[in-house]
Amino acid sequence: MSLPAIDVQKLCYTYPDGTPALRGVDFQVAAGESVALLGANGSGKTTFLLHLAGLLRGEGEIRIGGVTLEDETLGAIRRSVGYVFQDSDDQLFMPTVLEDVAFGPLHRGVDASESIRRARDILATLGISHLEERAPYHLSAGEKKRACLAGVLVMKPDVLIFDEPTTFLDPPGQNELARLLIELPQAKLIATHDVYFARKVATRAAFFLAGRIAGDGPVEAIADRFHWRLS
Amino acid sequence: MRDRSGKSLRLEEWSRRDSFLHRRDARIKILSALLFLVAVSSTPPSSPAAFVPAGALLACGLYISGLPPLALLARAGVIIPFPLFFGFVSWMENNNALFAGALVARSYISALAVLLLVGVTPLPALFDGLRGIGVPALLVMVLQSLVRYLQVIVDHGTRMRRAALCRDAGVMPRRNRQSLWRRASGALAVLFGRSYERAEGVHRSMIARGFRGDFLSIRPPAVTTQDWLYLAGAGLSILGARMLARVSQ
Numbered sequence: 001m002s003l004p005a006i007d008v009q010k011l012c013y014t015y016p017d018g019t020p021a022l023r024g025v026d027f028q029v030a031a032g033e034s035v036a037l038l039g040a041n042g043s044g045k046t047t048f049l050l051h052l053a054g055l056l057r058g059e060g061e062i063r064i065g066g067v068t069l070e071d072e073t074l075g076a077i078r079r080s081v082g083y084v085f086q087d088s089d090d091q092l093f094m095p096t097v098l099e100d101v102a103f104g105p106l107h108r109g110v111d112a113s114e115s116i117r118r119a120r121d122i123l124a125t126l127g128i129s130h131l132e133e134r135a136p137y138h139l140s141a142g143e144k145k146r147a148c149l150a151g152v153l154v155m156k157p158d159v160l161i162f163d164e165p166t167t168f169l170d171p172p173g174q175n176e177l178a179r180l181l182i183e184l185p186q187a188k189l190i191a192t193h194d195v196y197f198a199r200k201v202a203t204r205a206a207f208f209l210a211g212r213i214a215g216d217g218p219v220e221a222i223a224d225r226f227h228w229r230l231s
Numbered sequence: 232m233r234d235r236s237g238k239s240l241r242l243e244e245w246s247r248r249d250s251f252l253h254r255r256d257a258r259i260k261i262l263s264a265l266l267f268l269v270a271v272s273s274t275p276p277s278s279p280a281a282f283v284p285a286g287a288l289l290a291c292g293l294y295i296s297g298l299p300p301l302a303l304l305a306r307a308g309v310i311i312p313f314p315l316f317f318g319f320v321s322w323m324e325n326n327n328a329l330f331a332g333a334l335v336a337r338s339y340i341s342a343l344a345v346l347l348l349v350g351v352t353p354l355p356a357l358f359d360g361l362r363g364i365g366v367p368a369l370l371v372m373v374l375q376s377l378v379r380y381l382q383v384i385v386d387h388g389t390r391m392r393r394a395a396l397c398r399d400a401g402v403m404p405r406r407n408r409q410s411l412w413r414r415a416s417g418a419l420a421v422l423f424g425r426s427y428e429r430a431e432g433v434h435r436s437m438i439a440r441g442f443r444g445d446f447l448s449i450r451p452p453a454v455t456t457q458d459w460l461y462l463a464g465a466g467l468s469i470l471g472a473r474m475l476a477r478v479s480q
Contacts, residue, residue, distance in 0.1 A: 055435050083439045089386075090432030093379060095243065095355060102449045107441035112449045119449075135243070137386075151440065 003066040004028045005159050005187030006052060013047055013058030021047040022058060023211040029159075029187050031065075036198035036219055037191040038228055039208030045191040046086070048208070049161050052189070053083045065158050079108060082157030082186075086164040088144035092136035097123070097147050100136055104155040122154045126180065142173035149180065162190040166197050195223045241302075245350045250297045252351040256458040257360025263465035264348045270473040271340050276333030277476075284472035285340055289347065291468075298350045307343040314338035354378060359448045368445060375446055379433065384426045391422055 006029040013022040021044050029035050037045045050056040052064065054074045062069040064077050085091045094100035101119035106112060123129045126146050131139060136147060145165065152160065162181070166174045178200040181188060192198050198205055198219050205222040207215040215222050223229055246253070252260070271285050293300045318331035349357065354375075361371050 050435070053439050055439060078439060078441065081439075083436075085432065085436055087432060090429065091436045093433050093437065095247075095353060099355065099449055103437075103442075104440040106447045106449055107443065112447075116449050133247075155440065 002031050004063075005031045005033070005065060006189065007061075007063040007066075008048075008052075009061040011048070011051060011058055011060035011062065013051065013056060015047075021211055022051070025060070025211070025213055027206060027213060027216075029189060031158075031187055032185060033204065034181070034188040034190065034202040036202035036205040037189060037208060038193070038195070038198065038205050038222060038226070043208040044211040045208050046163055047211075049083070049163055049189065049191055052159070052161055053081045054078055055083075079155065080158040081161060082152035082155060082159065083161045084145075084148050084152050084163065084165060086167055088141070088148050088168070089137070091148045091151060092139075092144060095135060096133050097128070097136055097139070097150075098132040100147065101132075101150045101154050104151060108155065118154050119150070122150045126150050126153075141168035142170070142176065145169060145173070145177060146180075149177075153184075158186060160184060160186045160188045162188065162192075164191055164193070166192060166194050195219065195229055198223075242306075242346075242350060243354065245298050246353045248297060248351075250295060250351065251461075252292065252296045252347075254457075255351075255461050256454045257352050257356040258363040259454060259458040259462045260348055260352055261357070261360045261364055263462055263469070264344055266466055266469050267344050268341055270469045271337055271344070274333075274337070274473065274476045276330045278329070279332060279336075281333070281476045282336040282340060284475040288468055288472045289340060289343055292344075292347050296347060296351050298347070303343065303346055303350065307339055307346050310338055310342045311335065355446070355448050356450060358446060359450075372444060372446065380426065380430050383429045383433065384422065387425050387429065388422055391418055391425075 006027065008025055008027040011022050011025040011027075012020075014020045025044075025048060027048075037048070039045050047056060051058055051062060054069055054077050064080055067073050067076060067080075069077050092100050094103055098116065098119055101123060102112075102115040105115040105118050110118070120129065120132065123132055126149060128143060128146050128150065131143060131147065136144060139147060145168075165177055165181075169177060174194075174197055178197060181190070181201045188201070190198065190202055202219055204217065205215075205219040206213050207222050207226050207228070209215075209226075215225055217225075267285070267288070271282070274281050274285065290300075293303060314335045314337075318334040321334065322328055322331040352360065358371050358375050361374070362368060
């Protein structure tokens, strides 16, 4: 039996101001599985996701692809986890799209020409080659989101994390993103408020409530159980 | 409504144009700019004509760069109040108008030269160039972070200004300055709070993608024969201008 892509045991985290954010989260995602994280604002979804990329460190155990997250493995874990942030403007910080997409490989030791080649390949795959010399702040929300995705996919991660990926996207943009996500073979963890989007891209959902996972199962069942739909 | 963020963005757009100066290696451009600054700062305040050769050289640079001269001249003018103040103080103390005028001329020409350098060199190349000429990596990183965070602040400031204008629409009477200052200081606190959050987000994203405290560039600098020829030409012209300034005494 293959190792789970993500294995979290008893994860707890309290913010420096004393606000408890995670209260003993146990959670697993199989290789290639897509899981939606549902739950109210402030329920701990983003805090949980930041832990998986080693951007926050709490108590408990996190294993990514069988590797335990600790100081010595932090670099390797970050190489295998691709994180698409909620706000694209946080993620796009280089002067051009090409430079931004090439940032990851370049800073992981790949030489400049190979980084450019990889960046161009992924931009072509996502159909945004024409944006490569554009400044990120001039792009539309959908284009920014795809540029962010390119910046993450170019690093060939084993696990993909999406924090509210549909924020600022119009319905065609959301459809396009869903289509792209479905085609990706990696294990995916998608924090979202949009049950329809979750149903499209994930087979399973976990519901966060006050820093704990209160429910885990098929997307429809979880949405029904927690009344997580527009009435 | 005018978008104030446009100014910094325009400078960045200019730096991505194409001209003889744009194509030169960043290190060569920085070295020639440094040489120019040293020549200007060492020009004695002997007569008002002393700065004409340096100004003429700068005008040539502006022409070759293809950048809009009036816009650059206006931007460089931002620094004028500072040397003007110190020049005025110096004039009052020493009763030497020539010295005061030289202070203003030096500062303005230097600011214009730096703007020209930034206008023909994309920021990543500029930072690579600074590293390339031996500026400590830590200092370059601080500069890079400063520029990035300034962009963040400008970005947030623009959005907040838009939001304020949408709700205020200039109806607030101008004479109520106390209230205006109170609002401005509150907005400034919010601006820094939000900018800090954004900066934190950007930093997280950089770390998640392998950033280890050192910016790398996909465009490794390479000095060509043309670059060396440019440096030689620029160096000789700057020396020539400096000699002319001496002759004008």
